[in-house]
Amino acid sequence: MMAAKGELSARDKRLRINSITLRDFRAFPGPDEIVINLNTQHKQGCNLLLYGENGAGKSSLFEAFRGLFARRPKLNFFKNEKNVFSGQPDKDARVLVEFTDGKDPAVWTISDHPGKTGGDPRVLLTALRAVMLDYRALLDTNYGQGRKRPNLFDIGMDLLLADWPVVGRGTLGELWRDTQAAKPKVGWNDTKVKAACADFNTEFAAAVDALTPIAQDLLKDLLGDAVVLDQLEYGTVRYVNAQQRRDRIFEGRLLQPRITYRTHGLEQPQFFLNEARQSALALAIYLAARLARLIHEPAALGRAGFDVSVAA
Structure with a gap:
């Protein structure tokens, strides 16, 4: 109008x-x-x-x-x-x-x-x-992963989904820190950390499920149909209450893009796709996280009385 x-x-x-x-x-x-x-x-x-x-x-x-x-x-x-x-x-x-x-x-x-x-x-x-992205943020999603299949879990908790809102619990990043802090300091009672893991897994899955279709659409806009983000696969986080302290870890910390290039599945896209396509994939994931955050909690834009259309 x-x-x-x-x-x-x-x-x-x-x-x-x-x-x-x-x-x-x-x-x-x-x-x-x-x-x-x-x-x-x-x-x-x-x-x-x-x-x-x-x-x-x-x-x-x-x-x-x-x-x-x-x-x-x-x-x-x-x-x-x-x-x-x-x-x-x-x-x-x-x-x-x-x-x-x-x-x-x-x-x-x-x-x-x-x-x-x-x-x-x-x-x-x-x-x-x-x-706010620089070349290092893009590299973290591909070449920065070494020779392994890319795992974006730490990037997710530090940046991508760190401020994803969790009702009554602050943000997903804060929930992850609380989950880590719930592991037993002494003794073997892991009831608290098991419950914390269950809560985190529920919220983490919801966030990734909201982000994924947006990232898929963005990647298609950037690269067409040649490179497809089939899914962002995530693990189920659980605490290993091992006898040795060094073995007491959180398993299942996974957030891995499953990529197809012209019907060929890529386990290590950082060694198959060229730099432009890898950058497009990284941009699609980063931007999708922002867009999903805004869609998930539109009220956040009006907390200070701003008209969403004006603040856009």
Whole structure:
């Protein structure tokens, strides 16, 4: 539907970034600030392609966005990324993002993150939708797996499905940490950890089942019918209550893509598919995790009173 004359369209109402300011962050040493305008008069609502020579600051800008729009902000992320040559005090380092809503900018410093619980809803909602990927994240799904059949379980718990909502239990990532913590510290009573494994398996299966058809559709959009994601196969996690402490482990930690290329099943797709197809597969899985998360809990987008169509 077209907007009436003088009114903004739904596209124009969407929350966007006007500018990002960096001071003493990686390649941008203090005390000077670098202001990068992203929403100028002639470039409103456009995608941005960033290019430049080695050391120009491309990775620094990427890390600034990734650190600011993190779903689970890491405590020392900024401190570890502060420019080491400036000699400026920690308190002066900052990353500042100004949005198109006319409100005060979001400010990230070494001591405070605007996306922490109860923080800036714009940062929280953007983090919910964001997919910050670099070449290393893509490699983790294929060549980073070595010569074994790829197992994405750890990636799933650290990134893909870490913030998948579990009713009354927080997130799937938190549920997995609780499951690991439920193993007996002393003695042989494994009742608690068995129950924790059962709960985790139920929620893990639901999350993967929701993600899989979206990943299949995305991969088809990217590669057509040549490469097919038949299934994301997952295991049943159980605790091995062995006599020797070193043998007390969680078995069944599996999340393995089953791939077919032109009717030929691939046990090790990282050694069969070319780099472009492997990247497409990784992108499909990562993006599907984000989309499935949004579809699964649309109410998450309105927690701060945002219109979903505006925040999109």
